[in-house]
Amino acid sequence: MNSQLVYKKAYWMAGDVWVLIVRSIKHIYKNYDQLLGLTIQPIMFMLLFRYVFGGAIVVDTGTYVNFLMAGILVQGLAFGSLTTSFSIATDLQRGIIDRLKTLPIASWAVMMGHVTGDLVRNGLQAFILISMGILVGFQPTASALEWIVIAVLIVLFTLAISWIAAIMGLLAKTIESVSWLGFLVIFPLSFASSAFVPTETMPAPLRVFAENQPFTHVIEAIRALTLNRPVGNHLWMALVWCFGIILVSIPIAGYLFRRHGGR
Amino acid sequence: MLSTQENAIIIEDLKKSFKNLEVLKGVDLTVRRGNILALLGPNGAGKTTIIRILSTLLHPDNGNVFVNGFDIKTQPQEVRRSIGLTGQFADVDEYLTGLENLLMMGKLYHLSRSVITRRTEELLKKFDLTEAARRPVKTYSGGMRRKLDLAASLIAYPPIVFLDEPTSSLDPRSRLNVWETIKKLLNDGVTVLLTTQHLEEADFLADTIAVINDGRIIAEDTPGRLKSRVGKERLELVIKRQDDFERAVTVITGNDLSHNSAEKTVSLAIENGVNEIQGVLNQLAESGIEVDTLTLRKPTLDDVFMHFTGLKPDEGRNEAA
Numbered sequence: 012m013n014s015q016l017v018y019k020k021a022y023w024m025a026g027d028v029w030v031l032i033v034r035s036i037k038h039i040y041k042n043y044d045q046l047l048g049l050t051i052q053p054i055m056f057m058l059l060f061r062y063v064f065g066g067a068i069v070v071d072t073g074t075y076v077n078f079l080m081a082g083i084l085v086q087g088l089a090f091g092s093l094t095t096s097f098s099i100a101t102d103l104q105r106g107i108i109d110r111l112k113t114l115p116i117a118s119w120a121v122m123m124g125h126v127t128g129d130l131v132r133n134g135l136q137a138f139i140l141i142s143m144g145i146l147v148g149f150q151p152t153a154s155a156l157e158w159i160v161i162a163v164l165i166v167l168f169t170l171a172i173s174w175i176a177a178i179m180g181l182l183a184k185t186i187e188s189v190s191w192l193g194f195l196v197i198f199p200l201s202f203a204s205s206a207f208v209p210t211e212t213m214p215a216p217l218r219v220f221a222e223n224q225p226f227t228h229v230i231e232a233i234r235a236l237t238l239n240r241p242v243g244n245h246l247w248m249a250l251v252w253c254f255g256i257i258l259v260s261i262p263i264a265g266y267l268f269r270r271h272g273g274r
Numbered sequence: 275m276l277s278t279q280e281n282a283i284i285i286e287d288l289k290k291s292f293k294n295l296e297v298l299k300g301v302d303l304t305v306r307r308g309n310i311l312a313l314l315g316p317n318g319a320g321k322t323t324i325i326r327i328l329s330t331l332l333h334p335d336n337g338n339v340f341v342n343g344f345d346i347k348t349q350p351q352e353v354r355r356s357i358g359l360t361g362q363f364a365d366v367d368e369y370l371t372g373l374e375n376l377l378m379m380g381k382l383y384h385l386s387r388s389v390i391t392r393r394t395e396e397l398l399k400k401f402d403l404t405e406a407a408r409r410p411v412k413t414y415s416g417g418m419r420r421k422l423d424l425a426a427s428l429i430a431y432p433p434i435v436f437l438d439e440p441t442s443s444l445d446p447r448s449r450l451n452v453w454e455t456i457k458k459l460l461n462d463g464v465t466v467l468l469t470t471q472h473l474e475e476a477d478f479l480a481d482t483i484a485v486i487n488d489g490r491i492i493a494e495d496t497p498g499r500l501k502s503r504v505g506k507e508r509l510e511l512v513i514k515r516q517d518d519f520e521r522a523v524t525v526i527t528g529n530d531l532s533h534n535s536a537e538k539t540v541s542l543a544i545e546n547g548v549n550e551i552q553g554v555l556n557q558l559a560e561s562g563i564e565v566d567t568l569t570l571r572k573p574t575l576d577d578v579f580m581h582f583t584g585l586k587p588d589e590g591r592n593e594a595a
């Protein structure tokens with residue numbers, strides 16, 4: 012293959028991915044009740060923990076809301092990323108996938124579109140959540156550089172969960188089953204973590220799990236960065252987990268996608 | 275070896291099974307360039323499976339398949355560039371508007387911006403969707419969705435188009451409307467393979483009808499010949515008065531005449547459609563004979579099935595299951 016052809020192919024592929032990203036971004040605002048739901052739910056959680064449970068929880072971060080912010084944010088991002096499984100399952104069950112697959116394009120571009128759509132939606136959601144947090148007393152002390160690191164973490168974590176969500180969307184037999192499948196995965200990971208309470212009070216086996224699973228590392232890294240505390244190994248562990256998940260789940264999702272429909 | 279110059283679609287000994295279920299049991303079929311072939315068969319006959327294999331969505335277990343001269347097994351990308359597919363269930367994006375759907379398809383086919391604009395306008399107009407173009411597809415009726423679906427598969431001027439039950443779930447008016455648009459397609463020299471469960475639809479649209487049952491093509495012919503092999507349309511007239519009836523028997527001319535004096539009915543085979551019916555009615559009117567009721571009995575898919583399989587369509591399926 013000569014270099015000009017390679018160049019042309021790459022150009023087309025990038026164009027295809029872009030067209031499908033635009034499609035997914037359009038879904039965000041055309042389906043704004045979904046965005047609304049995805050944003051309101053973590054806000055409700057934040058108010059619940061801030062005002063109802065917060066008083067009874069002892070933390071070492073000054074106020075509880077300072078502790079809570081990172082947990083709420085990561086849980087919100089994780090549930091937000093599940094939209095990918097929903098979008099992919101919808102594409103598969105409703106049939107538009109057949110049309111997209113008969114186009115002369117790389118078929119994984121469709122998944123790229125949805126995952127990137129999640130990224131945009133989660134970015135928006137993170138901004139709204141942090142602003143709400145500040146309204147109810149969250150006092151971040153992060154420097155500009157630390158905010159950039161937080162943003163990178165948000166992006167990587169979203170990508171990691173979105174690709175897992177893509178796999179769930181591909182495995183789901185119906186659109187309805189997608190929501191409980193996602194719930195089954197995200198619920199334990201986000202509650203058996205340091206999102207809402209310190210892990211010290213958990214029984215030993217649970218504590219071992221909670222302290223070593225990816226959500227806790229991402230939460231602890233963001234928490235330390237926002238509050239100007241030592242990050243320890245959490246940042247590195249968070250990055251390793253996110254990259255690891257992304258590297259493993261993309262080829263699996265690609266394989267499942269090609270196999271879909273009995274090929 | 276069949277010529278890929280003359281034939282847009284060539285299928286030889288195509289077989290496909292899902293697990294233990296043998297769905298296609300050796301299908302041979304060719305479609306000449308510029309022709310419309312209707313694949314007529316009941317639920318579960320294997321129509322969608324054939325379409326999915328032709329459009330590279332499914333791998334065959336056995337057989338050679340060429341689409342626009344390209345082998346589906348070794349040249350899937352070339353096949354994809356040659357075809358437009360309208361699947362059995364509308365394949366459009368619910369959240370986008372009709373216009374956005376078409377623009378997106380045009381971009382994914384790598385058409386130039388000016389071609390996309392021109393083609394989109396042209397198709398929206400042709401399919402009567404210009405007014406609804408800026409509304410989300412969610413708000414479309416079934417017929418509008420179907421038409422948008424057709425438009426989307428035509429955006430890149432494909433030389434070959436697959437339509438899987440293009441009028442299923444449409445009301446009679448929308449059905450007619452979709453038929454007319456498909457007919458117009460043919461003026462552009464496009465090759466069409468469509469599937470249907472209605473003989474009437476195949477008859478209206480196709481140059482050739484292939485009847486498929488239980489994974490095999492059991493008959494292939496022009497609509498006219500196929501119908502005459504099955505049995506013709508029959509016009510049945512009930513005459514009002516007994517003396518008129520006796521005169522009617524002598525006045526009416528036509529093929530395959532029969533009459534029943536007790537029920538005062540006269541029936542005859544109709545070969546030239548409306549004109550012939552008009553002729554018969556004129557003859558009766560001129561002789562002052564009053565007609566009580568008039569019915570036109572068309573051969574149905576059931577008749578075709580019973581003729582070629584000796585079974586009712588349901589029986590055929592049960593036996594296969």
Ligand SMILES: Nc1ncnc2c1ncn2[C@@H]1O[C@H](COP(=O)(O)OP(=O)(O)OP(=O)(O)O)[C@@H](O)[C@H]1O
Pocket residue numbers: 272273292295297315316317318319320321322323324362471
């Ligand atoms: N992916 C699949 N896995 C298992 N069985 C399948 C699959 N796709 C089709 N079948 C079976 O193959 C048979 C033929 O299906 P196909 O969809 O080709 O029929 P059809 O002629 O299009 O019917 P209809 O008129 O209902 O659309 C059916 O018995 C169907 O259950």
Ligand SMILES: [Mg+2]
Pocket residue numbers: 321322323362438
């Ligand atoms: Mg079908």
